[in-house]
Amino acid sequence: MSTNTSTKKKYEFPHSFIILFGLMAIAAITTYFIPAGQYDRVEDEAGHTVVADGTYQTIESSPTGFMQLFESLHLGMVDAAGIIFFIFIVGGAFGILSATKSIEAAFGSLTQKLSGKEIFLIPVIMLFLAICGATWGMAEEVIPFILIAVPLAIRMGFDSLTGTAMILVGVYAGFGSAFMNPFTVGVAQGIAGLPTFSGMGVRFVFWLIFTAVTIAYVMLYARKVKKDPTRSLMYKEDKKRNVDVDDAAETLSKRQVAILVVLALTLVGLALGVIIQGWYITEIAALFVIMGVAVGIIAGFRMNEIANAFVKGLEEMVQGALIVGFAYGILRILEDSNTIDTILYHVSGVVADLPTAFAAIGMFVVQSILNFVVPSGSGQAAISMPIMAPLGDLIGVSRQTAVLAFQYGDGISNVFTPTAGVLMASLALAKIPWIKWMKWILPLILIQYVLGAIFVTIAHLFIW
Template sequence: MTQVTTKKSKYIAMPDTLVILFGVVLLVYLLSFFVPAGKFDTQKVSYQADGVTKTRTVLVASSYQVQKDSNGNIVKNPPKIFATDGNPGFLNFVYDGITSGDRNGGAVGVMAFILIIGGAFGIIMRTGVIEAGMMKLIVKMSNRKILILPVMTLIFSIGGAVFGMGEEAIAFALILAPMMVAMGYDAITGVLVTYLATQVGFATSWMNPFSVAIAQGIANVPVLSGSMYRIIMWAVFTLAIMIYSVIYARSIHKNPQKSLSYESDNYFRQQMSEIDATAHFGIASWSIIAVLVLGMVWVVYGVIEKAYYIPEIATQFFAMGLVIGGISVIGRINGMNVNVMAKAFKSGAADLLPAALIVGMAHGIILMMGGGDATQFTMLNTVLNASANLVSGLNEYVSAIAMFLFQSIFNIFVTSGSGQAALTMPLMAPLADLVGVGRQIAVLAFQLGDGWTHCIMPTSAALMGTLGVARVEYSAWVKFIFKFYLFLMALSAVFIIIAVMINYQ
């Protein structure tokens, strides 16, 4: 009898994303038995942005107070195992996380955004026209297809720098991830040139209204000042990711099995293999492509000119799906009728349900720390105060780097750029004065720390949503991006040190 031997894989199976999130929640819960709760006082500050006086509620730097009982003993306030009074509980974190926020953000808003976009693209992709158009473009580009990567990277980086593009990358990744796979690359490449490119622009922006402008206003620094240094920084980082995406894509093209998303990319390979690149495009097909292109222009216009956000963008994509579905029914494309449209919408939304659940569970981590309200006794406020105290008493170079690291870590718990600015800049700005670095450098440390953590942290709704639509496991993404993330952090530290050397103002 022949003995069959099996070769053991040298790779350790990475845990599912939901398992990782549960582990983080468990760790936070255990820490809550040792970390006391604290709070801050708040005040309203005014600042100028685009010639308009705006106000923001921020915490008072020296107002931290720890929670004590009637006997003066410090109180630790761990959540219950199972809460029935509406307060956070360890076993309640999934439901509480999913239902946190409102239509404009938080978990419930982003989850609705993901499901609606998934449904809309379910209709759009059911027509088969977009995939066929991609294949025609790939055939036409032939050996020049690698040029698509730096062009896309540049466009999305500008989007992140100019109007804080982030969640919008989820919709674009729906199109570009399968396209990258069809080009012989992988879905990770699609995430690189869309979401990661937006974060490069976001982190190094000279005019981002959601981070730089607010942080400078709170720090009492002229809004949008110091732009030339930031533009140089943006150019360097954008060039770095353009080069990185091309090198990585070429290596995957040579050996597709090197990709950490090779198995999950089979979904897109199967999808694209059924497409006939030589199929004739009639009036209806060209109309669908025109609607999609004009719809994308409408989305960008709405964000830049009308300040559209999650509710409006989701509705824009729903409208695109409805119009494209209507054209398909009238043009009798791919057997489309109203019932098929409805099934395609449900199927598209169902495909993105895991991504939506991950977003909700990630928000549960924040709730386990008591939430992000500075005026309530929470563990998060204690962590914020302790971290700020650690930065003081250091020399100017070490202090500037410590501010950057502090902002990077704190962004794991407060993912909103404007929210993090309101909580941290009232502490970091006067601290910068004490240690002898300019407040402009404190803002620089904030925006870089705020930007890069979004590339790797599981609490980022935009990251998890993009990975979800690209069908890239979070564990695979972390394994892939970790070295480049360290490069981004190191390069940021270099720019911060140079800023201190030149007394950047």
């Protein structure tokens, strides 16, 4: 007697590349239904290239063809080349650092000293990054910190989600609710004709509440995982990681102490360079190359050992770096088909028809939608504010409130939209599937959108 047994294949989460290429295909299909159109662009007094309100016109449709869909992947990689190679270089530098085992030794020492009080490290890190995001617009610069925070969180009894959230959610809580971010508030106020960073007091109070709620959400999840690791959404994946949480604290050698000093000086140099000298990814990448070479020399590595460690670190970055190119491919499809301006034109028209009491919320919703297709803060300001500022004058919404609606609409979705290159690269480095990240962060996103709507309503009805 024979029995036939059929085994069902276990369901697997789609790979990030599959998800993003699927979104590229969806974007390509929409170009057949959304009419092509464009605004005229002009340069304002501050030198920003902005759209000219009232100049929208439909143009000949140029939907994405079959070959263009696949070409957009390469073009997206080319557009994102600066960020892609930044990730490669930083990963290589951290590969050299990792080969010295200095970080592991430092983690062992830190976990011993913070035994029983690990939870308090979360608000310290998140508040610091939220301040950086709110003041000088820190965003892309946090990518290297993922490589430190994830193993640190696991060593402390949390999980990779907690480590990633400390960095990403922390910095974007500050970036999105900023009181003086030059790339969002500064640019938007300049375009709206408002004094730079005016209304800072109100924005600071809103930032404080927004950041406190965000930190509380991460801490509650971390405490739950600390009590019962099986409740982690990444429990199985984290078990496979090469992070030994049971190791006794290692003793730092003199070489390793010197290496950690170099790392600290690098991070201080990064902050000062960005704030004082206006550094961006090219200068930061150069700084990390210098750090990698210095670390290798201090560790006593031969030149070939430094090069091999660099290559090994770079290999770890391949998926994260290429994900950015996929995200840019989606944007390239929308840009080449001239559909972004059409989306802006129609959604702003909806706001114009709303009653005054709901117009501010309408602006907030419009800016939230726009951030999916224009994930750059300053880019979204240049596209939307020349329309939203005068529209606000017509429908009774102050320009300060219009800027507030822009910054929350622009900022909140940065931590979950798959078109955000920094998010997708960070998740790839942390080895967290986007679907699992979405499952974890969705309640927080809903809370943040509610907070944003409350703040915009309060500002509209009682302050501005």
